[in-house]
Amino acid sequence: MRGLPLFASALPLAGIATAYPRVDGPGAAGVQFSSRAAGKTVIPKDSFGAFDTHWSHNYPWGTDHNGGARMNPSKVSTSNNILTLTASPASGEPPPPTAGSTGGGYDLEADFKAPVAKGTWPAFWLTAVKGWPPEIDVAEWKGTGKISFNTFNTSSQVAAHDVTYPSPENWHTIRAQIRTASATDVWVKFFMDGGEITTQYGKNYVNSAFYLIIDLQMEGSSGSPGPSAGTTFQIRNVQVTDYNP
Template sequence: MLGAGLLAAAGLPATRAAAATPASTSVLISGSLASYSTFESKWNYLYPWGDSHNGSALMVASSSNHNHVSLSGGVLTLTSTPYVGDGFNYHSGTVYAKQQVLVDSSWPSWEVSGDFQAPSAKGTWPAFWLTGVNSWPPESDILEFKGSATNWSNTYKNTSGAWSNTLTPISDPGAWHTYRAVLKKSGSSNVQIQYFIDGVLKGTHTGAGFVGQPMWLIIDYQMEGSSGSPGPTTTTYFRARNLYLARSSS
């Protein structure tokens, strides 16, 4: 055991040889909707893989075209408009975070949240979700409305190799509601995911093999597909504010 003099020489408190390492929290996305320049420093337009995914909407937004991804007063608006051509029925907007979510030993805890006004009419398919960078699965859907006023919190895959789904009826999805997920490392390979809506825990799932798998965070306004068809014949909107992403070392 080191004496007080040796402890001092080593730069350690005289009362103990080593101090516990405090938990570190890093806020990765906050205030990103203040301006287009701030937004574009944290988010990319379209999907990580291109301009379409499963539904009937083609994503057309860019840094020079804000007709379908726009900012105003700290609110992000994704706009879908009817369109017929090239096999698509709509033009719409989707964005994804430049920061990937990676649950591992260095950062075993993550929090993802945002306030959303979500459309829920037949044919509208808004989502706030995580999906694998290098492979699929993993997937975690924090917000997903599929043509009705029921939010789907989904995880694929669970320890049985299947989907876990928590279905929550939402009174007036078009009003502001807060959707949040807390991801925590559970053992060597699994991740526990808690889904909250307006501060109330709605479901706890296990993501099997999620540890060490980087994931994209996507805000997606797709159309038809799993939400049914035909979809709306007029312009519709999916809005977000107070977007938040943070990770912790404990």
């Protein structure tokens, strides 16, 4: 059994309200997970203090995704190791361009202040470098006052778990443990503020490389219309820990 490669090589891109890590190589391969203390930090908690060292602007594929947002570096700011993404209404934009047993794995963790109003769609998620799925939504907010934890096996085979997102004006810590469950599959355990929320399973995820994305989209799956004023999504203490030997 091989471990779970998380990141593919990242190409330098320009532009954002989204980010993914610059990590050289396809990630380590391995099997046994021994203890949390044995992990190797892939992205440190202070990564926003040196944003361009650890993160890139735009999506890996360009400036647009399937919601109403166009990534722009002027909408990204960092201060005191807090990342703030701002979405502002715009008009006259051009159309988008066409285009479980325990094994090796990763922990992903971060603190969030996420908007939950109708038409706001912030997310912290993993998507496959080649093809789709797999996808893991470590945390997703779709304008309902709830937070979603999702794992995609196909477009129709989706494990989705929604819970109320308390006090969105306060910081909340979200963590996902991803571990190999077999030679091909993984399990994903989700936590919020230290409490375990749910466990989901991903088929054929092992040996897939992923992009890690932080974005603030508008409308789309979060409803319409979006807010009439600027909206912010704040993130701090992002940390990715590698448990592949």
